[in-house]
Amino acid sequence: MVVTTIFSIVVAGARVARRARNKGWLNGAISGLVYVVILYFISALAYPGFVFDRSVLYMLILGVLTGAFGGVIGINLKSKYHKKK
Numbered sequence: 001m002v003v004t005t006i007f008s009i010v011v012a013g014a015r016v017a018r019r020a021r022n023k024g025w026l027n028g029a030i031s032g033l034v035y036v037v038i039l040y041f042i043s044a045l046a047y048p049g050f051v052f053d054r055s056v057l058y059m060l061i062l063g064v065l066t067g068a069f070g071g072v073i074g075i076n077l078k079s080k081y082h083k084k085k
Contacts (some may be wrong), residue, residue: 006066009035013070014077025068032067036060043058054062 012035013028020027036059044050 001029003057005036005039006062009066010070010073013067014074017071017074018077020071020075022075024071026071028071028074029064029068032063032065032070033060035067036063 009032012031014063016027016031017024040056040059
């Protein structure tokens with residue numbers, strides 16, 4: 001499940017950053033943070049015993065970092081795409 005989440009966050013960060021004019025890493029990091037927060041709100045509603053612990057904090061940090069990585073990829077893909085036109 002973690003691998004799927006990380007892949008999804010990287011893709012989301014790249015897609016958001018392709019639409020941004022600059023600071024793709026920041027846009028990607030924000031999208032990663034929002035993705036994980038929404039995921040954990042849904043988890044809290046679905047599972048009554050859900051608690052905020054270290055694993056949630058680690059996943060938030062991982063979401064921000066992988067989102068930023070996806071943002072860097074997205075900005076670079078955008079610049080390569082625009083150079084070809």
